[in-house]
Amino acid sequence: MLMAIPGISRSTNDHAGMTLMPVVLMFVIAGALIGAGITLVGPVTRRIQTNTTNNLIDRASRSVIAWSVVNNRLPTASEFVVAAGVRDDGWHHRLVYVFDGSLTATASGGLCGRESTGIVANGEIDVAFFILSGSEDFTVDTTPAISGAYTGNATISGLDLAEVVSLADLHNRAGCFDRTTGRLTILNNELPEGCSNESYRGDLFAQGGVPPYTWTATTLPTWMTLTQIGTAFHCSGAPPDPGVSTLVTTVTDSTGTTVQRRFNLTVASCTTGPTPVPKWNFNEGASPTVGDSIGPGMSTAKKNDGKINKNRQEQRGKNDGKINKNGQEQRGKNDGAPSRSLTR
Numbered sequence: 001m002l003m004a005i006p007g008i009s010r011s012t013n014d015h016a017g018m019t020l021m022p023v024v025l026m027f028v029i030a031g032a033l034i035g036a037g038i039t040l041v042g043p044v045t046r047r048i049q050t051n052t053t054n055n056l057i058d059r060a061s062r063s064v065i066a067w068s069v070v071n072n073r074l075p076t077a078s079e080f081v082v083a084a085g086v087r088d089d090g091w092h093h094r095l096v097y098v099f100d101g102s103l104t105a106t107a108s109g110g111l112c113g114r115e116s117t118g119i120v121a122n123g124e125i126d127v128a129f130f131i132l133s134g135s136e137d138f139t140v141d142t143t144p145a146i147s148g149a150y151t152g153n154a155t156i157s158g159l160d161l162a163e164v165v166s167l168a169d170l171h172n173r174a175g176c177f178d179r180t181t182g183r184l185t186i187l188n189n190e191l192p193e194g195c196s197n198e199s200y201r202g203d204l205f206a207q208g209g210v211p212p213y214t215w216t217a218t219t220l221p222t223w224m225t226l227t228q229i230g231t232a233f234h235c236s237g238a239p240p241d242p243g244v245s246t247l248v249t250t251v252t253d254s255t256g257t258t259v260q261r262r263f264n265l266t267v268a269s270c271t272t273g274p275t276p277v278p279k280w281n282f283n284e285g286a287s288p289t290v291g292d293s294i295g296p297g298m299s300t301a302k303k304n305d306g307k308i309n310k311n312r313q314e315q316r317g318k319n320d321g322k323i324n325k326n327g328q329e330q331r332g333k334n335d336g337a338p339s340r341s342l343t344r
Helices: 006-071 080-084 167-174 296-343
Strands: 096-099 119-121 127-133 152-154 161-166 200-204 214-219 224-229 232-237 243-252 258-268
Touching: 006 080, 006 127, 006 161, 006 167, 119 127, 127 167, 161 167, 214 224, 224 243, 232 243
Parallel strands: 119 152
Antiparallel strands: 096 127, 127 161, 200 232, 214 243, 224 232, 243 258
């Protein structure tokens, strides 16, 4: 029977325990790294999704403005996906599109025709539209929280991702300040000139904005009468004296937008026709003048005419006789020759 050796047994057990220590440490370190990795991956992923969503919202905003320039109005809620080119945020949830309904119809001013809106967002007045996302919690905390036309005070939550576009920003980015299409404007650059003591007529015209229009004048000549006929402003009267008069007129559309213009109206002293000319000289460089009555000019014309006619008749007579005589003689000679030849 073998006896156990205590020293040797303890040494073997200690050796086995030391062998397992690296494995245990490896698992502990790996677990720590995995835990740290998970902790780091979460914020990085959220940051990536947040940046992606902000870029999507910005791209959607620019696409909506580009669509509006082509169509002269903002898109409706049903047209938003086509106009924006995107539908979802970085978390694959729908974007929210809120807009002023008056900007979606050309009849109510369209893109450049209006100067105010009915949306106030976080204290900012005249907001055209805004696009937002519920962010990482997938919940839209903004009021209103759904897409569509809106009028009133909107409260945009700091928990949401949003881009707000004011009407002034929309006009600037769409080029409304560089063109007149859709904006209220007076078409006339000047008024026609008038004649003293004669009837005057002129018309002023406007376009853009939101009809109907209202015309007023703050400065006008005392002789002028202004009458609004439809969308035009009719100017009439009879200026008594020549000179330059001033007309300052203002047109206002139904939204209260106004445009003012100053005109300088010139009144001249006009005649009824050209100044009569008693005599005309058709013989440049000659002293005799053909007059409008019998006189020296007429006598000279008659004298010249007679001389010319006499010379022409005499010359014609001489020439005709010679030609006839020569022609008869030549014809006689030519006619006789063939006859003799034919007889033989």
